[in-house]
Amino acid sequence: MAELIIEVLCSTKEIITVAGEDYPAPMVKERFMQISSSHIEYVIECLDRNTTYVRNIKRYMMATLFNAPSTIDSYYAAQVNHDLYHPNN
Numbered sequence: 001m002a003e004l005i006i007e008v009l010c011s012t013k014e015i016i017t018v019a020g021e022d023y024p025a026p027m028v029k030e031r032f033m034q035i036s037s038s039h040i041e042y043v044i045e046c047l048d049r050n051t052t053y054v055r056n057i058k059r060y061m062m063a064t065l066f067n068a069p070s071t072i073d074s075y076y077a078a079q080v081n082h083d084l085y086h087p088n089n
Contacts, residue, residue, distance in 0.1 A: 001040055004061055008032050019063040031066055039068040 008016065016028040028060055043064045054060045 018066045034069040042072045
């Protein structure tokens with residue numbers, strides 16, 4: 001993951017494609033600069049729970065890292081809600 005983050009941050013491209021969408025490189029780099037150890041733990045947890053076949057792991061990892069800062073809070077809030085209302089599961 002560290003190598004992928006570094007690759008994105010060092011890219012000289014003007015446009016970076018993430019999950020099939022083109023984004024301005026400065027925007028993608030800014031999002032990747034927000035990634036913390038908590039985000040990496042979150043991505044690893046999501047990967048552990050994934051049961052579908054991933055054909056291109058690099059593209060998949062790039063998308064999960066890119067989305068981590070904007071999805072982590074909702075993910076853990078949903079987990080807490082599930083645990084509160086389904087304590088025996």
